[in-house]
Amino acid sequence: MPISETWLLPDGVADVLPEQAQVIESLRRKALDFLASRGYQLVYTPFIEYIESLSSLSESNQDLDLATFKVIDQLSGRLLGVRADMTPQVARIDAHVHPVEGVARYCYAGTVLHTKPQGFNTTRAPLQLGAELFGSDSIDADVELIDVMINLLQTAGHSDGIHLDLGHVGLFRSLVKQAGLSKAIERQLSDLYQRKALPELAEFTQTLPFGQDFYTLGRFASDLDALQANLSAEVLNNEAFKLAFDAVKSTQAAIQARWPELHIGIDVVELRSYHYHTGLMYAVYAPNRAAPLAQGGRYDGIGEHFGRARPATGFSCDLYALTAGQVQSAKVLVAPKGIDADLLNAIASARNEGFSVVQLLGNDDLSSVSSASHQLVNANGEWTIKQI
Template identity: 80%
Template sequence: MPISETWLLPDGVADVLPEQAQVIESLRRDALDFLASRGYQLVYTPFIEYIESLSSLSESNQDLDLVTFKVIDQLSGRLLGVRADMTPQVARIDAHVRSVEGIARYCYAGTVLHTKPQGFSASRTPLQLGAELFGHDSIDADVEMVDVMLGLIEQAGLLDGVHLDLGHVGLFRSLVKYAGLSKSDERQLSDLYQRKALPELKDFTENLKAGSDFYALGRYSSDLEALQANLSQAILDDTDFRDALDELITTRSEIQARWSDLHIGIDVVELRSYHYHTGLLYAVYSPNRAAPLAQGGRYDGIGEHFGRARPATGFSCDLYALTAGQFKQIETIVAPKGTDAGLLQAIRDARQNGARVTQLLGNDDLSSVPYATHTLVNVAGKWQIEKI
């Protein structure tokens, strides 16, 4: 590579310049303060660790395994993974490092690394922020998590016009179990649901046990009332299916009571990360944007890999995506060089009031600070701030 091109960054990796970094950092601080006010305790996790620790999800989620960078540790010779998601690390903390009894609430914020972008124009180095709740398996925990997620979106000033999508993998799983499907048929059905391929779904389900129920699940995936009207009584009487449906209905009702102006959509065949989610799924979308602003779900038993299986639910978001296109002018006051007591006091006062003050060096003049917006000037013996 020519020396003139060595400054180029890999695809999906970018610098964050001051005008956007200020927006991102402000949101990160506000978000963590908000999560702390809801009882979520901040944890820091290592950027890299043994792949066995990071595999608590990748064993059941091949997508996560594929986006995890792997390197050989030159000290131990063992395989290391660079974190692609912080959820397995927080699960390790809950299960093995800080195994408190009862409910544990954690939050985190940090850069993760992906081998490939996880969406159109997505970063390979997202700044992931999220929250996890361990130790409670009732729908109340899921409702709290959705409520916290929406509160965070509101904190970011993005709540207007958004809609919440709810799903539940238990509906599909219980129907698969009821029909005794093979793994091959299960995978094909999951693919058809994800592609919303109704004609193919109709053809494929004609010869399956409970085929009409599988078709109804896709045909009426966004309308719970119509879905129940078109399902067989046998599957409606199935305990696992009924429990999942009741949880979805209850969650929608509880969230609507808290966020009365929010549009809530249903998608019972939303099966992202189907192999490790165990219950409710939730995601927040904004208009004219394909990727969710934030998403999460229930993944009970995640700590089993570390010797302590616990019910768990949580969500995460990418702060870069939340603040995409947002910039803030950096107001900078330029002070002249000097040690005059009044000047130094004026600089201290401005900084204590939250202003950004740069004092000139050497023989520099105002042109040496191209981003300056204000200057400190002496008017009749008093230092005051004037706009440039």
């Protein structure tokens, strides 16, 4: 390979330069401190594991399976996977490595790797930060995670104009079961809902059992009152449907009480990661952004793969996406070389004031520090800081 090409990176990955790295690292620290203040314990997970361990989600989420890099372990000959999502790893910790009784709360931050970008203009190596709550099937747990998610986004500087979307896979799933539909029909319906293709949905549902109800679910997906008024009594009396419907209404009311100014939208046929989620789903969007700032939902039973099925809910976000376009230049103070006690004391004092102090080396001068913003100078025997 020519030398001119050796510095090139693969598509979808990039270096993070000092001005942005400082912003990202500052947010990572603040976010983890905030999560710790809410009782979420920090865990670190390995970047690579046996694929069987990571498959606790990928078996039910083909998208995650396709996003996972797979390599052969030269020590054991077994197939390894590079983590594409940290949730399965935290589920393994809860189920097998650190099996506490009652509710467990964990948080994490680390790089994950995707075989392909998961959205327009996104990286293949996001810096994923998230929180997971295990051991509670109460709506209160979902409300807590949503509240934590919104607070965390405020910590990241995202508060103006944000929008919360709520959904629940249980409405569609219970109706599919009630109608006795095949997996192929279920997939076709899911695709129509995702594309918001109402004319196609109207035609497709004409010959289905509960066809009018399937159409109504798509037609009034964002209006719970209209949905309730137009669904058949048979569907509304279905116990699983009622539980899902009430969960959405209760969650909306609880979040609105905590965040009166927050705009909350409902979409009961938002079926992203449909086979992965088992209940409520939630995502926060910001103006002029197509992808969510953070998203999550309920995924009960995830630990069954490790021998301990537990209720679970959680969310995650990409710190790179949260800080996109933000830069922060450090206050870099250049000090002359020397070991005079007064000089060293002045350097220590400047560092305590928040300066990054660079002491010159050898025959270097001020021009050798390209990021310099201030200079330490001696005026009449006193060391003072001068802005450049």
